[in-house]
Amino acid sequence: MDDIFRRRLIHALTNRRWASLDAERAAAGAAGVYQDGDWDWRVWRSQAAGDPSFFRVKREESAVSVFDSLVEGRARDVANALNEVERHGPDATGIP
Numbered sequence: 001m002d003d004i005f006r007r008r009l010i011h012a013l014t015n016r017r018w019a020s021l022d023a024e025r026a027a028a029g030a031a032g033v034y035q036d037g038d039w040d041w042r043v044w045r046s047q048a049a050g051d052p053s054f055f056r057v058k059r060e061e062s063a064v065s066v067f068d069s070l071v072e073g074r075a076r077d078v079a080n081a082l083n084e085v086e087r088h089g090p091d092a093t094g095i096p
Contacts, residue, residue: 009023009081010024013081016081040079043079044056044061053070056075057082
């Protein structure tokens with residue numbers, strides 16, 4: 001994930017009423033494991049016995065998660081923002 005993509009993700013999350021610091025943390029975490037792909041980002045409920053309450057954002061159920069949250073709505077925001085930025089590129093969030 002390059003810096004422009006990360007900034008677009010932050011902007012997309014703040015447009016969803018996320019605090020700037022929370023959006024920056026989510027984008028920083030996602031940047032560490034993000035990989036471009038053909039499938040949409042989706043929210044998956046954790047299947048692990050030790051953490052069944054987590055909602056994970058990933059392309060496939062068996063993939064590495066780019067964002068984990070106890071709150072499903074937060075995970076959905078990240079998945080939707082990632083899909084938006086990937087689909088629409090520079091025009092998705094108003095950042096040139």
